[in-house]
Amino acid sequence: MSPILFAILTVAVTAACTFATRLVPFVLFGTRDKPPAIVRYLGEVLPPAVMAILIIYCLKDVDFSSANSILPQVISAAVVVLLHLWKRNNLLSIGAGTVCYMLLVQFVFI
Amino acid sequence: MSFAFRRTVPVLFGYLFLGTAFGLMLQSAGYNFIWAIFISMFVYTGSGQFALVGLLSGGAGLFTTAVMQLSINSRHMFYGLSFIEKFKRMGKLYPYMIFSLTDETYSLLCSTAVPGNADEKKVFFLIALFDQIYWIAGSALGALIGQLIPFNSSGVEFAMTALFIVIFVEQWIAAKNHMPAIVGAVCGIICFLIFDPSNFILPALVTTVAVLTMYRQLSFKRKGAAK
Structure with missing residues (x-):
C-alpha cells in the first residue's frame, strides 16, 4: 500500500x-x-x-528505566492536576502543563 | 448570531490552542496543513486526532486504528442521549449536529438557555459550526507555524495527556462514586503490563466493562439483601 x-x-x-x-x-x-x-x-x-x-x-512511549523519561511526565501531570483543582480552567491547566513539559524535555531532562 | 458567538468564546481559545498543538504534531509527523484542514473537517475530535498522529507515524493497521478510535470516542455514545429529541427537530441539520457533537460543543449545548426571542435551532447550529471553524483554523495554524517558523516543538504531544487528565479530574469531581474510575485505572495498569503497550486498550476496556457489570450486579444483590 x-x-x-x-x-x-x-x-x-x-x-x-x-x-x-x-x-x-x-x-x-x-x-x-x-x-x-x-x-x-x-x-x-x-x-x-x-x-x-x-x-x-499516554505513557506508552515512556521508558520506565530512565528518570529523564519519567520525571517530566510526573512533574507536568502534577502541575496539570494541581492547577486544575485550584483554578478549574481547562485552557490554563492544559497550556501550563504542556509548556512545562516542553521546557522540561528540551532544557532540563535532556 | 452574536448570542451564539458569545457562548462559544471560551471554546474559541481552547480550540485554537489545542488545534494548534494538533497541527504542530501532525506537521512534525510529516503531514502539512492541507492534511490538518482535511482531518479537522472530516474527523473533528480532539483526543482521537491526537491519537491519529501516533497511528499515522507508527504505521498501525486499520483494525488497530478502528479499535483505538472507537474506544477513545466511546464516551460520545452517551452525549447524544441528551439531545435525541432536540436534534431530530432540526431537519436538514440533523446529521451535522450528530457529527459535530464534541466534548466542548456538548457541554455548551447542555448549558445554553436560548433567550425567548431567538431561534433555538439556529443558535444550536451556529454554536456547533463556530466551534468546528475554530478547530479547523487552529489545526491549520499549528501546521503552518510548524512549517514556516522552525522551532523545537518536541514535547507538544503532552497536550493530549493534559487534556485527558483535565477531563478525568472534572469527571472525578462530578462523580458520586469513584469506583468506575478506579476499576478503569487498575484494569488499565494490569493490561498495560501484560499486553504490548500499543495494543492494551481493547483488553483493558473489555475487562473494565466486565468488572463494572459484575460490580453492578453485586451492589444490586447487596441492596436486595439489606431489605
Missing part, C-alpha cells in the same frame, strides 16, 4: 469510527423513550474509566 493511500485510509477509518460513536444513541434510541438500564448504567460509569485508561495509554 502506498504511504498516501495508507494515510487516507487511516484518516477515513478514524472519521467513520468517530461519527459512528456519535451516531449510536440516535440510531438505537431514536425511536424509544428510554435506553435499557444497563446502557444507562454503562453510560454513567464508563467515561471516567475510559479516561483513566487513556491517561495510561
Whole structure:
C-alpha cells in the first residue's frame, strides 16, 4: 500500500469510527423513550474509566528505566492536576502543563 | 448570531490552542496543513486526532486504528442521549449536529438557555459550526507555524495527556462514586503490563466493562439483601 493511500485510509477509518460513536444513541434510541438500564448504567460509569485508561495509554512511549523519561511526565501531570483543582480552567491547566513539559524535555531532562 | 458567538468564546481559545498543538504534531509527523484542514473537517475530535498522529507515524493497521478510535470516542455514545429529541427537530441539520457533537460543543449545548426571542435551532447550529471553524483554523495554524517558523516543538504531544487528565479530574469531581474510575485505572495498569503497550486498550476496556457489570450486579444483590 502506498504511504498516501495508507494515510487516507487511516484518516477515513478514524472519521467513520468517530461519527459512528456519535451516531449510536440516535440510531438505537431514536425511536424509544428510554435506553435499557444497563446502557444507562454503562453510560454513567464508563467515561471516567475510559479516561483513566487513556491517561495510561499516554505513557506508552515512556521508558520506565530512565528518570529523564519519567520525571517530566510526573512533574507536568502534577502541575496539570494541581492547577486544575485550584483554578478549574481547562485552557490554563492544559497550556501550563504542556509548556512545562516542553521546557522540561528540551532544557532540563535532556 | 452574536448570542451564539458569545457562548462559544471560551471554546474559541481552547480550540485554537489545542488545534494548534494538533497541527504542530501532525506537521512534525510529516503531514502539512492541507492534511490538518482535511482531518479537522472530516474527523473533528480532539483526543482521537491526537491519537491519529501516533497511528499515522507508527504505521498501525486499520483494525488497530478502528479499535483505538472507537474506544477513545466511546464516551460520545452517551452525549447524544441528551439531545435525541432536540436534534431530530432540526431537519436538514440533523446529521451535522450528530457529527459535530464534541466534548466542548456538548457541554455548551447542555448549558445554553436560548433567550425567548431567538431561534433555538439556529443558535444550536451556529454554536456547533463556530466551534468546528475554530478547530479547523487552529489545526491549520499549528501546521503552518510548524512549517514556516522552525522551532523545537518536541514535547507538544503532552497536550493530549493534559487534556485527558483535565477531563478525568472534572469527571472525578462530578462523580458520586469513584469506583468506575478506579476499576478503569487498575484494569488499565494490569493490561498495560501484560499486553504490548500499543495494543492494551481493547483488553483493558473489555475487562473494565466486565468488572463494572459484575460490580453492578453485586451492589444490586447487596441492596436486595439489606431489605
